[in-house]
Amino acid sequence: MGELEVIALRGLDAGFPTGKVTWIRGPSGCGKTTLLNLVGGLDRPTAGSIEVGGKNIVRFSEADLVAYRLERVGFVFQFFNLVPVLTAWENVEFPMRFAGVSAKDREKRVTELLEAVGLKEKGDRMPDQMSGGEQQRVAVAVALANEPQIVLADEPTGELDSENATLVLDLLKAASRDRGKTVLLVSHDPHASQIADATVKMADGRIVGTDELPRGTSTAIEQA
Ligand SMILES: Nc1ncnc2c1ncn2[C@@H]1O[C@H](COP(=O)(O)OP(=O)(O)O)[C@@H](O)[C@H]1O
Numbered sequence: 001m002g003e004l005e006v007i008a009l010r011g012l013d014a015g016f017p018t019g020k021v022t023w024i025r026g027p028s029g030c031g032k033t034t035l036l037n038l039v040g041g042l043d044r045p046t047a048g049s050i051e052v053g054g055k056n057i058v059r060f061s062e063a064d065l066v067a068y069r070l071e072r073v074g075f076v077f078q079f080f081n082l083v084p085v086l087t088a089w090e091n092v093e094f095p096m097r098f099a100g101v102s103a104k105d106r107e108k109r110v111t112e113l114l115e116a117v118g119l120k121e122k123g124d125r126m127p128d129q130m131s132g133g134e135q136q137r138v139a140v141a142v143a144l145a146n147e148p149q150i151v152l153a154d155e156p157t158g159e160l161d162s163e164n165a166t167l168v169l170d171l172l173k174a175a176s177r178d179r180g181k182t183v184l185l186v187s188h189d190p191h192a193s194q195i196a197d198a199t200v201k202m203a204d205g206r207i208v209g210t211d212e213l214p215r216g217t218s219t220a221i222e223q224a
Pocket residue numbers: 001006007008026027028029030031032033034035
């Protein structure tokens with residue numbers, strides 16, 4: 001930040017369980033977004049290592065990181081991040097085109113993903129013809145498009161009412177439970193506690209606590 005060096009994370013040491021939802025909490029500015037951006041290969045640390053599937057992604061070349069982001073990671077951001085000039089269908093298909101998925105497989109996967117997020121009938125809508133909740137459900141389908149191992153969700157319900165927030169969090173839960181995704185969820189949403197398998201608390205760029213949560217049996221989760 002200008003002349004000032006900001007240390008966003010320092011001495012952070014954490015592991016996140018494969019195929020589970022880890023809920024990351026902590027006050028604004030504690031480094032949650034920085035942590036997700038590092039794991040997602042959007043940012044590089046000045047020191048340390050980040051092991052994903054036995055590989056240290058910090059050592060990846062730029063080209064390796066491009067492939068990593070495309071194939072191994074799905075992102076869900078606070079502000080939906082759909083391409084405004086593409087339909088819901090085309091948004092979900094978009095990352096598959098870059099990954100070289102065949103037209104036939106794209107068709108099959110987009111249909112399946114839109115159905116999974118409850119928007120099978122709305123594939124031809126433009127983002128501005130959908131509610132925020134619907135847009136964020138499309139964004140979840142986009143994040144899952146290339147069958148990534150990891151889903152990173154940074155305050156994905158920050159702009160949603162509680163009903164839509166619950167729907168979106170339940171979709172992230174389903175991604176872990178039904179598809180084996182490793183989900184890192186940053187959220188202030190109270191429903192996050194019900195979908196999380198583990199929780200990590202951050203402060204000042206460090207982990208200050210971890211918990212295994214008791215397995216919940218919320219009806220909302222069962223319905224997802
Ligand atoms: N691009 C940036 N330039 C300078 N400082 C930044 C930048 N991004 C984040 N920071 C700082 O890094 C720290 C962690 O930020 P961030 O990861 O966004 O926290 P959180 O997501 O928990 O609110 C904060 O002190 C923030 O002000």
